[in-house]
Amino acid sequence: MPMAARRLTRIMDIIMLDDFLIRAVLAGIGLALATGPLGSFVVWRRMAYFGDATSHAAILGVALALALQLPIGVGTLLVALAMAGTVSTLAARGWLMDTTLGVLAHSALAFGLVAISYVPGVRADLSSYLFGDILAVSKADLGFIWAGSLLVVALLVWRWQALLTATLNEDLAHASGLNPDRERLVLTLALALVVAVALKIVGALLIAAMLIIPAAAARGLARTPEAMALYAAGFGALACLVGLRLSLWQDTPAGPSIVSAAAVIFALAAVFGRMRRM
Amino acid sequence: MSLLAAHKITVRFGGEAVLSDVSLAIEPGEIVTILGPNGSGKSTLLRALLGILPLAAGSVSRAVGLRLGYVPQKLSIDRSMPMTVRRFLSLPVRVGDTEATTALARVGLPGLEARQMAGLSGGQFQRVLLARALLSAPQLLILDEPTQGLDQPGEAGFYRLIEEVRRETGAAILMVSHDLHVVMAASDRVICLNGHICCQGSPLVVSNAPEYRALFGLGSQGALALYQHQHDHSHEPDMVDAHGRAPSDPHHGHNHA
Numbered sequence: 001m002p003m004a005a006r007r008l009t010r011i012m013d014i015i016m017l018d019d020f021l022i023r024a025v026l027a028g029i030g031l032a033l034a035t036g037p038l039g040s041f042v043v044w045r046r047m048a049y050f051g052d053a054t055s056h057a058a059i060l061g062v063a064l065a066l067a068l069q070l071p072i073g074v075g076t077l078l079v080a081l082a083m084a085g086t087v088s089t090l091a092a093r094g095w096l097m098d099t100t101l102g103v104l105a106h107s108a109l110a111f112g113l114v115a116i117s118y119v120p121g122v123r124a125d126l127s128s129y130l131f132g133d134i135l136a137v138s139k140a141d142l143g144f145i146w147a148g149s150l151l152v153v154a155l156l157v158w159r160w161q162a163l164l165t166a167t168l169n170e171d172l173a174h175a176s177g178l179n180p181d182r183e184r185l186v187l188t189l190a191l192a193l194v195v196a197v198a199l200k201i202v203g204a205l206l207i208a209a210m211l212i213i214p215a216a217a218a219r220g221l222a223r224t225p226e227a228m229a230l231y232a233a234g235f236g237a238l239a240c241l242v243g244l245r246l247s248l249w250q251d252t253p254a255g256p257s258i259v260s261a262a263a264v265i266f267a268l269a270a271v272f273g274r275m276r277r278m
Numbered sequence: 279m280s281l282l283a284a285h286k287i288t289v290r291f292g293g294e295a296v297l298s299d300v301s302l303a304i305e306p307g308e309i310v311t312i313l314g315p316n317g318s319g320k321s322t323l324l325r326a327l328l329g330i331l332p333l334a335a336g337s338v339s340r341a342v343g344l345r346l347g348y349v350p351q352k353l354s355i356d357r358s359m360p361m362t363v364r365r366f367l368s369l370p371v372r373v374g375d376t377e378a379t380t381a382l383a384r385v386g387l388p389g390l391e392a393r394q395m396a397g398l399s400g401g402q403f404q405r406v407l408l409a410r411a412l413l414s415a416p417q418l419l420i421l422d423e424p425t426q427g428l429d430q431p432g433e434a435g436f437y438r439l440i441e442e443v444r445r446e447t448g449a450a451i452l453m454v455s456h457d458l459h460v461v462m463a464a465s466d467r468v469i470c471l472n473g474h475i476c477c478q479g480s481p482l483v484v485s486n487a488p489e490y491r492a493l494f495g496l497g498s499q500g501a502l503a504l505y506q507h508q509h510d511h512s513h514e515p516d517m518v519d520a521h522g523r524a525p526s527d528p529h530h531g532h533n534h535a
Contacts, residue, residue: 044356161368161372162370164369168355171325175330219360223362224360224361224362224365225360
């Protein structure tokens with residue numbers, strides 16, 4: 001019965017994650033789990049540029065990893081951590097963040113692109129680092145993405161009450177015996193992890209978009225912080241699925257396709273939210 | 279045993295002493311108001327007492343296991359964050375629905391649970407902040423200019439509420455203020471601050487102290503008027519300005535050098 005055999009093979013493909021589409025879908029959902037809640041904090045704390053600086057630094061991380069023959073994920077994680085740490089420190093010292101982040105975000109990208117041009121044989125792959133390559137996610141990539149995402153979710157759930165309190169008002173957090181600096185560190189760490197996770201999926205240029213757009217779409221529909229984080233995760237996953245479909249169908253780059261889908265979801269949510277208020 | 283005490287604390291910002299050699303102690307159940315002009319270090323003192331700012335010298339001691347409620351000066355909930363009143367009351371410690379309902383009723387806002395924080399009026403917002411602070415059953419309530427931005431009746435109502443809370447729970451109150459009128463009447467003790475403690479004592483003693491007059495100049499008349507007014511009409515201590523005395527009043531004859 002060749003029909004049944006084919007079906008069995010197909011099922012085995014799915015279970016064994018041998019199908020590149022299944023891997024792509026799972027990668028997108030894995031990413032959205034982390035970007036939903038973390039992106040909500042990025043929006044609440046007005047850290048959009050902070051996300052930009054950290055994710056643009058990922059390209060520098062790619063160059064470093066290739067030069068030192070480290071895994072790409074490790075290189076991006078290290079450089080994203082260094083960038084996020086630098087930005088946090090400067091912010092705590094009272095630097096003008098708008099300008100400082102603008103300088104850092106674009107410098108990191110420029111230096112990364114220059115550095116990567118010294119690594120032989122990468123020019124062809126460059127666009128996959130800039131725009132993501134979700135259809136080429138391997139089983140190992142998938143493991144890395146889910147491990148990273150679950151770690152971020154675990155961090156945020158663990159510190160949730162403290163993070164919310166510190167986001168509202170640092171003095172209030174202090175008076176309640178919390179340490180706002182530690183909560184900021186938690187977010188910094190989570191952001192670096194998400195950057196490393198998201199590089200393969202949406203690419204360095206659009207990681208920040210993946211954090212901000214689904215959360216912004218969720219804002220108008222949610223009444224509590226928790227609801228907003230959940231909606232944002234849902235919208236992120238939906239954007240990944242739709243973008244993936246688009247990318248496959250029209251052979252468009254993965255990252256921009258996913259972010260385009262997120263932007264359309266944002267527009268629909270905004271219209272729906274406004275209609276509901278009328 | 280004092281609930282909270284500062285021992286000769288000095289706080290510096292970039293080498294410059296904003297507070298120097300400040301000592302004070304808060305005893306159970308008393309209402310203490312720290313009064314001072316802008317830039318006198320009032321908020322700095324509160325933040326030092328809360329352990330937020332590092333001390334250049336001196337120390338702050340707390341009673342063991344002190345339960346402390348804090349109402350910050352201004353808390354702007356970014357419109358990007360959806361937050362119902364009910365959810366806010368559960369920060370940072372989750373509380374049950376019954377407790378939340380009771381706390382809201384206590385501050386005169388029954389049934390407001392489902393409202394968005396961003397949609398509250400200034401007075402409602404301050405009362406919700408107070409309700410949240412009360413949920414930890416504090417022995418000491420610290421309020422940083424809690425009536426900023428409220429109109430006169432709102433301010434009077436808020437201070438009345440603070441007095442009720444003190445009466446019912448026995449919590450000590452430490453408050454920072456720059457408005458001289460209503461606060462003076464409600465306080466057991468007023469500490470006049472300008473980088474250091476200029477003078478302190480009962481509202482009457484402070485309002486007659488030359489240091490206080492030097493600090494507040496003409497503004498001091500409002501406070502003195504209030505105090506005397508309180509003698510006349512102690513049943514409604516909030517209506518102040520209407521009875522303020524003219525500068526030529528004999529009571530003020532010794533005011534200004």
